[in-house]
Amino acid sequence: MEKKNFVSMIMGVIGGILFALGMCMCLVAEWGAFDQGVVVAVVGLVALVALPMVRRKMEGKSLVVRLSAKTIGTAALAVVGTLTLGIGMCMTMVWGAVLMVPGIVVGLLGIVLLLCLIPLCKGLR
Missing domain, CATH: 1.10.287 (Helix Hairpins)
Known part of the structure; x- marks a missing residue:
């Protein structure tokens, strides 16, 4: 290392x-x-x-x-994905059974947004 x-x-x-x-x-x-x-x-x-x-x-x-449009966009996507995942977790764990299924959907959307960071940062080969 x-x-x-x-x-x-x-x-x-x-x-x-x-x-x-x-x-x-x-x-x-x-x-x-x-x-x-x-x-x-x-x-x-x-x-x-x-x-x-x-x-x-x-x-x-x-x-x-140096800040570029790609850097700002990547940071914005990271913030939005993290907040979306957190909102989904709150919906399932804090607000109870009423919002369980919508919370799971929102949490999965947040995970997908965060997974989009991998090809954005590393690129596809």
Whole structure:
């Protein structure tokens, strides 16, 4: 494993875990740790935002990426797909049996949107 891949993996795992734990601390009222959760989530978010810059520095590239229409479209598709999948999960798990089947359909649509990112980013051969 290359050093840049190892550093990316470690930063991604630490940032993801801290962000997820912070969000849980904020959103689970029984824990009573909203303020501490915000701090933990921000630390995780900072690690995740720094990850691409650290990786680009290790690859010898400039720290900032030039924005193109493809980059903006890919990011928009990722956000829409993630939100669609999340809405489908909420429909099935939070809002109960009434929206179970529509929630599954919406969740599958979100998964399909996220799967569209693979050929968009990697291309087809």
